[in-house]
Amino acid sequence: MKTHVRVLVIGGGAVGVSTLYHLTKKGWTDVALIERTELTAGSTWHAAGLLPLFNMSYTVGQLHKYSVDLYKRLPAETGQDVSFHVTGNLRLATSRERMDEYQKYCGTANTIGVPFEIITPKQVQELWPLLELGGSADMASIIGALYHPQDGHIAPADLTMALRKGARSAGAEIYEHTEAVGIERTGSGEWRVRTAKGGDITAEHLVFATGNYARQTGQLLGLNVPAIPVEHQYIVYDESPELKAYRQGGGRELAVLREPDTSYYLREERMGWILGPYEKGAPARFADGVPEWFGRSLFPGDLDRLVPHVEAATRRVPALEHCGIKDIVNGPISYTPDGSPLIGPAWGVRNVWLNEGHSFGITAAGGSGWQLAEWIVEGEPGIDMLAVDPRRFGAYTSKRYLVKKNEETYRNVYTVHFPDEERPDARPAKTSPVYDKLSAQGAVWGQRYGWERANWFAPRGVERRDQWSFRRTNYFEHVGNEARLMRERVGVIDLSPFTKHEVTGPGAESWLDGLVANKVPTRVGRMALSHALTQRGGIRSEFTITRIAEQHFYVVSAGAAERYDSDFLFKSLPADGSVGLRNITGTRGCFVLAGPKSREVLAQLTDTPLDNTAFPWLTAQVIEAGLAVDVYALRVNFVGSLGWELHFPIEYAHHLFDALFEAGRGHGIGMVGMRAMESLRLEKSYRMWGSDITPDYTPFESGLDRFVRMKKGPFVGRDALERQLAAGVPNRFVTLEVHEVRDADPLGNEPLFDKGGRMIGRATSGYYGHAVQKSLAIGYARTELATPGTELTIEILGERKPATVVPESPYDPDNLQLRS
Numbered sequence: 001m002k003t004h005v006r007v008l009v010i011g012g013g014a015v016g017v018s019t020l021y022h023l024t025k026k027g028w029t030d031v032a033l034i035e036r037t038e039l040t041a042g043s044t045w046h047a048a049g050l051l052p053l054f055n056m057s058y059t060v061g062q063l064h065k066y067s068v069d070l071y072k073r074l075p076a077e078t079g080q081d082v083s084f085h086v087t088g089n090l091r092l093a094t095s096r097e098r099m100d101e102y103q104k105y106c107g108t109a110n111t112i113g114v115p116f117e118i119i120t121p122k123q124v125q126e127l128w129p130l131l132e133l134g135g136s137a138d139m140a141s142i143i144g145a146l147y148h149p150q151d152g153h154i155a156p157a158d159l160t161m162a163l164r165k166g167a168r169s170a171g172a173e174i175y176e177h178t179e180a181v182g183i184e185r186t187g188s189g190e191w192r193v194r195t196a197k198g199g200d201i202t203a204e205h206l207v208f209a210t211g212n213y214a215r216q217t218g219q220l221l222g223l224n225v226p227a228i229p230v231e232h233q234y235i236v237y238d239e240s241p242e243l244k245a246y247r248q249g250g251g252r253e254l255a256v257l258r259e260p261d262t263s264y265y266l267r268e269e270r271m272g273w274i275l276g277p278y279e280k281g282a283p284a285r286f287a288d289g290v291p292e293w294f295g296r297s298l299f300p301g302d303l304d305r306l307v308p309h310v311e312a313a314t315r316r317v318p319a320l321e322h323c324g325i326k327d328i329v330n331g332p333i334s335y336t337p338d339g340s341p342l343i344g345p346a347w348g349v350r351n352v353w354l355n356e357g358h359s360f361g362i363t364a365a366g367g368s369g370w371q372l373a374e375w376i377v378e379g380e381p382g383i384d385m386l387a388v389d390p391r392r393f394g395a396y397t398s399k400r401y402l403v404k405k406n407e408e409t410y411r412n413v414y415t416v417h418f419p420d421e422e423r424p425d426a427r428p429a430k431t432s433p434v435y436d437k438l439s440a441q442g443a444v445w446g447q448r449y450g451w452e453r454a455n456w457f458a459p460r461g462v463e464r465r466d467q468w469s470f471r472r473t474n475y476f477e478h479v480g481n482e483a484r485l486m487r488e489r490v491g492v493i494d495l496s497p498f499t500k501h502e503v504t505g506p507g508a509e510s511w512l513d514g515l516v517a518n519k520v521p522t523r524v525g526r527m528a529l530s531h532a533l534t535q536r537g538g539i540r541s542e543f544t545i546t547r548i549a550e551q552h553f554y555v556v557s558a559g560a561a562e563r564y565d566s567d568f569l570f571k572s573l574p575a576d577g578s579v580g581l582r583n584i585t586g587t588r589g590c591f592v593l594a595g596p597k598s599r600e601v602l603a604q605l606t607d608t609p610l611d612n613t614a615f616p617w618l619t620a621q622v623i624e625a626g627l628a629v630d631v632y633a634l635r636v637n638f639v640g641s642l643g644w645e646l647h648f649p650i651e652y653a654h655h656l657f658d659a660l661f662e663a664g665r666g667h668g669i670g671m672v673g674m675r676a677m678e679s680l681r682l683e684k685s686y687r688m689w690g691s692d693i694t695p696d697y698t699p700f701e702s703g704l705d706r707f708v709r710m711k712k713g714p715f716v717g718r719d720a721l722e723r724q725l726a727a728g729v730p731n732r733f734v735t736l737e738v739h740e741v742r743d744a745d746p747l748g749n750e751p752l753f754d755k756g757g758r759m760i761g762r763a764t765s766g767y768y769g770h771a772v773q774k775s776l777a778i779g780y781a782r783t784e785l786a787t788p789g790t791e792l793t794i795e796i797l798g799e800r801k802p803a804t805v806v807p808e809s810p811y812d813p814d815n816l817q818l819r820s
């Protein structure tokens, strides 16, 4: 066994071996993998081998697409067959909501180039002659389906062996029966891994790909990895006479069938079937680690849980009735609270990488290995990986939280994924101090990054519940009222979850300046919207940096980016001790007070002059407000009306809230929720980190040129920006007014087409602008088609709608309100 390698992968399932393979593809061949027992002994050996291209996530969709393409090439490259049956995959729909979901998915599929078809019931019957179209009291009628012609199923163990062959022929080493049992940092900053059989391996980089063991192996470094497995079972049937007759009559292998509305998948297996449901009540397992006895075993099958799905499947495919059950496979699948894997850097430690939490790990193995290898070797991934970055979760993922959320995610794998869905389990977890006060005002809650956030406020007598939809729905009118309140009078938004860091010390200014593309404010009381870029010039983070004192900066970023940004900032700190950095997210709350009457309201609480000369737009002051001291008042906001963000010591939350409402009573003050904020920010073309500004686009493409100071000196990403300027900026940010919308506004991830029907960009967000009374989208179009006045089309839920590129900021384009 080698004692030193550049990268050591821990875990020999499909995911670990794929990571090893892709590292060698990137030219890093001094790499090794250790596996505690034998390759594939974890979840990989008993997986059903399905490779669904369907995924609602822009990122995960790209990873799956890569995998499917790779697996088709692998046999020729490695000489190892992988039993890839390209049967296609058919997802049935029995409701309009389901069809809407498919149509929404098609937008994403179009933008990433995944081939699909929406087909009619008649075409379903032609593709799948053994299926009943339904329409009786006990079986819903199929109204259409989504068909992917290019995926199917594979043999997971063969796939792993092909990847192993590819990796080994390039020089990678694999050591089985070698368990990692301890990890320590060496003096030179490398990682020394102690193995159970004796002998250490030291590595520059470590990759954890340990599947169901993720929490145990994470603990070796003190990491609370947010992945806990859930039981998943499938039934293996004996030979099916009907299927046999159909195949012997010349029928081709049937497409993998999914009926999400009754929650099961079905595929052929040796003239019989594999039927796998996603049941209610499947328990999370191994929350405290995988016991020694489990090894390569399975759980006993739980028929009670399976019965309703077997019955539904048998009604749809009567052939199931005539074949016996050969086996029930019940194994653990790793899950995370949002169902997407954890691919990327671990937080708080350097050169440690996670490729964990895979619930579709056979499908994702290729893509996750591809991007993780890219990240390790190049320093950053080739595509936007925010949706799978392990740091999208924070310290709030306690064991009980994970158990509840993962069980919930599992039983919802096949439910309709509405864009506005808010799942109820493990809530409320993190709440702002004024949670009860907002509840008393009718808050209808959602959750992000563990925080409860009021999505909208139900007026008295209105039911406090969302009717989730892809279209305008029950809260549309009330959200509109909140948006208008903000534009016409004065509203309050509780944005306490914002991520907040304090940067101090003699080196603070120059350190921050080297991290972001904008100039850090040089004068106390000034602020700058700033972007930290990747080496490729894409946007990794957005910070509002306020200079509170000569050597004191207050750095605010998205609430959901707390661990992501904090890890980045801490890892970027200079070693000379010249900069102090504190994450103060929990110690300050934030209320946005905005609207034409906001000045009059705030003036009642403070003696600080608030007029334009004393307190202009884009400046900040430390003020007293009511009884609260040390309130950072920032004259900016994300809604684009006159107003302030008040960042206050958390202990004043109740007082300040009451004082604002008391002062605002005569002005008709009211609460405003997240959905109204979405409408308001779209009217101002304000970009949201994570959806509109991502590592996929540079600030020039994002239309943020005015926040980039190319001449200020070196900063991360500057060289890439220079290259892009020289070569020409390929895409430009656009604001679109969408016409002929009846009830379905754009929401993001819709493809954009030119007049000739060519896809030329994508919308990244959209909403109805309640004040401007227009349906709006923002996103990216090819530069030559991004000038105002250009006529494009946008596809919303399968319908192409005309859309005009309009100048930025449809509401108050000259910022007169903001400056008033």
Ligand SMILES: Cc1cc2nc3c(=O)[nH]c(=O)nc-3n(C[C@H](O)[C@H](O)[C@H](O)COP(=O)(O)OP(=O)(O)OC[C@H]3O[C@@H](n4cnc5c(N)ncnc54)[C@H](O)[C@@H]3O)c2cc1C
Binding pocket: 010, 011, 012, 013, 014, 015, 016, 034, 035, 036, 037, 038, 039, 040, 041, 042, 043, 044, 045, 046, 047, 048, 049, 050, 051, 178, 179, 180, 181, 209, 210, 211, 212, 213, 217, 232, 233, 234, 329, 330, 331, 332, 333, 334, 355, 356, 357, 358, 359, 360, 361, 362, 363, 364
């Ligand atoms: C019943 C069932 C059906 C499934 N069907 C499908 C499907 O159709 N399609 C699909 O895409 N996915 C499917 N899955 C999910 C799929 O099996 C997993 O997502 C995938 O196998 C995960 O691969 P992995 O490499 O991450 O983990 P694993 O295969 O579990 O591998 C992790 C490895 O790490 C090793 N390890 C752990 N700790 C250590 C240590 N300290 N030192 C050294 N080695 C260690 C383990 O021994 C193990 O071999 C299914 C799962 C189940 C349970």
